[in-house]
Amino acid sequence: MQRQLFTAPAPARYWHRLDDGRLQCDLCPRFCKLHDGSRGLCFVRGRDGDALVLDTWGRSSGFCIDPIEKKPLNHWLPGTPVLSFGTAGCNLACKFCQNWDISKSRDTDRLAAQATPAMIAAAAADSGCRSVAYTYNDPVIFLEYAVEVAAACRARGIASVAVTAGYVCAGPRAEFFAAMDAANVDLKAFTEDFYHRVCGGHLAPVLETLVYLKRETRVWFELTTLLIPGYNDGDDEIARLAEWVGRELGPEVPLHFTAFHPDWKLTDAPPTPPATLSRARRLAREAGLQYVYTGNVRDPEGASTWCPGCGAKLIGRDGRYRIDGWQLDAHGCCRACGHALPGHFEAGPGDWGPQRLPVRLSAS
Structure with missing residues (x-):
């Protein structure tokens, strides 16, 4: 009922x-x-x-249709639209939070629109979205609400995408990810010092979540690390992070390095230079990772997907969420060499492009 x-x-x-x-x-x-x-x-x-x-069951904020690549997910139904929403609050205290007006809000009524799971699923279906993204703040903190929204979406054939820091205990983790189809997990750094000093948390539980996703679930997931100059952008840390991903999760798991801009309580660090992202991408590829991306900058090479088999550009992206090349066959394999690209693909990409479209929910 x-x-x-x-x-x-x-x-x-x-x-x-x-x-x-x-x-x-x-x-x-x-x-x-x-x-x-x-x-x-x-x-x-x-x-x-x-x-x-x-407090936030049925109280949501930020309803917009985005390109799926903005989550970021590059191997999940490329080019398709995703309905994004979140609530107030967060269980980490990242000083650099770039959604702090939502995640650190203490006024749930002001930020939130009333939205039942059925209303959210209907809005996604009516707008032609293939997925719903639980984002802006961490969805694990509204687990009870999220799993009901996911069930309503699944009944309509709509996938659920979690954008999360993965800071969750084992029991709720199993329930939460059983409801999800895909995820982008924010691996904020690769030192305990950073997690403790900058985020108010710990690294180990996040690594445990990542290993759980890889070994115990069928959830498609990708990783994102926001590189902050002087905090988590050193060559040694990037190399160790990439080596751990390759060893524990596999070289085929996509990793996104994204650019920081000063925000909330962390305004003493400069914006991330594009060269830092390119260097991180090179180091991760040298460590054996096959799909490494750059984000929050216009970098067509770093935004595109390249075949590890023959080097062909499989999915061309202009760095602004627009797909401008497609060299996959109907089975998601490279047309040149037959290498199977991991992820979820269809015969061709969607054509949503870079647009961001606000959505108003209707009562159901």
């Missing part, structure tokens, strides 16, 4: 009572311990009496 739209907090899962009477949230490795009326760091999960609740 379709759940009615909540105007009040919805029941949350993944918590237990401590001996001292507090309730511990077991969704993510923060393990927030809550007195009555208090909230976790994510702000949207809190204690109400003797239970944990989610």
Whole structure:
């Protein structure tokens, strides 16, 4: 039965009572311990009496149709439109957050439109979107809502795409990703110091999520690392990150290096020079990764997909989310040498292009 739209907090899962009477949230490795009326760091999960609740069920923001490459996903139905939405809050505290007005909002009512899972699925279907992206803030913090939206989308043949930092515990991780078809996981750096000092978290749980996705699920996933000058852009760190990806996840997993611009609490670092992204891409390819991309800059070479078998340009991209070349056959293989490109492809690309189109939801 379709759940009615909540105007009040919805029941949350993944918590237990401590001996001292507090309730511990077991969704993510923060393990927030809550007195009555208090909230976790994510702000949207809190204690109400003797239970944990989610404040943002049915309250969403940012409904827009984007190119799927903006998530970024380059090996998932290229050129197709994706309906993007998020809620308020986040379970990390990244000083460089570029969606901080949403992820760090403490005013869920101001930011949020009422949206049932059925309304979101209908909006995606009516607008011709092949996928719905859970993005802008981390969807693991609104797990209960996300899995219901995903179920409504799946019933209409619409895929679900998680844009996440992967900072989640094992039990909820399994439920969350069982509802997802694809993901882009933000691997923010490859040092514990960066995660602790800049993000307020830890590296190990993210690596555990990535290994889980590779070994235990059928979710198609790609990785993104935002390179911040002077923080996580050193040659040694980039090389170690790429070597770990190749060894633990496989050389065929796509890796995106994207450009930083000063924002929120991190304004002392300059924007990422394009040369830094090109250098990182070269180092990762030298480490054996087959599909390495650059983003947030106009770099047609770094945005395009190249065949590791013969070197042919398989998917040409202009660096602005527009596909301008396609050399895959109907089976997703290189027309020149037959190499199978990993991912999810159709006989030809979509033609959505770079446009970003706001969407208004209708009651259903």
